[in-house]
Amino acid sequence: MSGHSKWATIKRQKGKTDAARANVFTKIGRELAVAVKSGGPDPNNNPRLRDVIAKARAANMPNDNITRSIKKASGEESNVVYDAITYEGYGNGGVAVIVETLTDNKNRTAAAVRHIFDKCGGSLGTTNCVSYMFESKGVVTIAKQQGDDDEEIMMLALEMGADDFDSSETEYYISAAPSALAVVRDGLEKAGRTIISSEVQQVPASTVDVDADTEAKIRRMLDMFDEDDDVQNVYHNANLPEDDDDEE
Incomplete structure (x- = not known):
């Protein structure tokens, strides 16, 4: 593991x-x-x-x-409509980036996304310019429990239709085809597992190593996207050391 x-x-x-x-x-x-x-x-x-x-x-x-x-x-009074818009582009050093948004103002969001790319040494690209480097995967994250055996949990997930498995010190990450996500999630829940998240993610086919200067600019770009209310998820193919520590 x-x-x-x-x-x-x-x-x-x-x-x-x-x-x-x-x-x-x-x-x-x-x-x-x-x-x-x-x-x-x-x-x-x-x-x-x-x-x-x-x-x-x-x-x-x-x-x-x-x-x-x-x-x-x-409620009937709810009249705000959010559009799901995905942007693709390149971070500093040619790192591939996918930005998923939910917005009630397309012009505002497009301008903000472009600004962040430009500000951090990247560029907003055209539709499908980097998406071919990623694969959609349904990923279920569950909490580790005392006494868990990694191999047993992996076999349980595979029996339910998962196709890959990974873990950290506190969580298991189980991937499946997007169409199988609900089945895997419900199966794990019925087995008594605590579901932390269950969603479709964009997983890169491979990652690229970056130098310290590029890493700093990529992290700055990701922080700026985090701060934008319209941005829901950001995916990239940079290998950023100790990125897991950011979750603590």
Whole structure:
């Protein structure tokens, strides 16, 4: 087993400070709204909403906030529509970057994303300019429990339809085809596992090593994307040392 997950390393995690946590709640609130609009307010009948609720709880979002967001999104007075827009580009050193957004103002978001790329020595690219370097994967993150045997958990995941497995000191990362994500997630939950997150991620086919100067610029770019309310997820193919430590 590796000491840290390739999925946790590539996907930019948030919530490191109180200020960042408030920013995370705003982003998750948008995801809740989109999930409710697409499948209704009942998580028992809306797998997407169920997954976002699990993500919210993993980020320590208060239950009152979650309930309020769901009620607001399902109410007749809710008229805000968020568009899911994905941007692709290059960070400093030619690092491939995918930026997923939810926005109620496309012009504002496009300008902000372009500015961040430019500010950090990168450039906004055209559609599909880097997406071919990534593969969509359904990734379920579950908490490790006392007495867990890594091989047993791996076999359990594979039996449920997973196709890859990784771990850190505190979590297991289980990947599957996006179409199998819900089945794997529900199976793990029925087996008594605590679901931390369950979502489709963009996993690079390979990563690239970067020098110290490029690493600093990439990290700055990722921090700037984190601070933008419209940006939901950022994926890249840079090998950033000790990236897992950022999640603590």
